[in-house]
Amino acid sequence: MNINDLRRRNFLKTSIGTAAVAIAPGFLLFDIAHGKAQAVSGKVRWGMLIDTAQCQEGCSDCVTACNKENGLSGGTSATDSQWIRKVEIKDISSGRKVSLPMMCQHCEHPPCVDVCPTNASFKRADGIVLVDRHRCIGCRYCMMACPYKARSFVHEPLTDQNPDVPRGKGTVESCTLCVHRIDKGQQPACVESCTNKAILFGDLNNPDSEIAKKIRTVASVQVRASLGLNTGVRYQGI
């Protein structure tokens, strides 16, 4: 290799480096300005671990935060949408009381998806169970199929929705795990609002995530585990 070749090689190296330095921020800024352009990965599985020992009886901060984030009325009648409920359970023989939030459990094998006649009910690659309301015909089979009573039907016309959370009359809806926040890298509204940090949110598939570590070390259960749905939301202390 003669001296000219070396010079040429060095010139190419530096110019490629300079070009990379000049162009890279442009790409990064484009990504920030235009939102995420990549599809969600199936390697991730979002889930929650709820520590009932930390969940206080009578506190409903998570419910309030959910209602505000997603534009729910906060009513609890049969025709009101409820994405998350506070449930108080009591063991009759011992009298032990436990308080916990109950919402869509984001099953690995969701019965709501099985029964949907239009494929509106679906599971996203990262494990979030959603309703595509462009396809939903409001038949409410999924509401009947859900063992957790997690889904609601919108009975009345709505106005002034959150631009991030479209909702409308004639379709079924449920906890989206605040998918619009997750896609921005944020945590669900209920998790953020819990003052006692009773709800831990994270990637169940990543062995290094806080939630995976905790599930490995403490006893947690899935509600109605006998159904074999492999829920994404797990509970501690029930």
Add this chain to the structure above:
Amino acid sequence: MKLFASLLLCLFIPAALAAEVTGPKLDIGKGGQCVEDTQWMRKNHPNLLNHQRDETVHKGVRDTKHSLKGCIECHASTQDNSVTARKDSFCVACHSYEAVKIDCFECHSDKRQSAWLQRNAK
């Protein structure tokens, strides 16, 4: 001569009428450079929106280039931050002119997100 006059009349009436007929007048909001060619967008925006909607709902692709929120952000009126509030609002003006009913805004917000956030910040 009469024949000539009537012929002229026949020729000019449609021309005069055609001159009066103009497209809908609409409030384009901030406007500016659209993400695609304007004429192309007039014809193809429903396809873009439908495609982007499936990408976003099912795959979580939240690229704002062809998103409904992106459209609204630029084209909502600068007076009321809406694309449907008035007769000459961006979506309504053409859609009522063409008599094409859209149901996007039965679920989706017709407001510019920045304005919505400002109003709902507590």
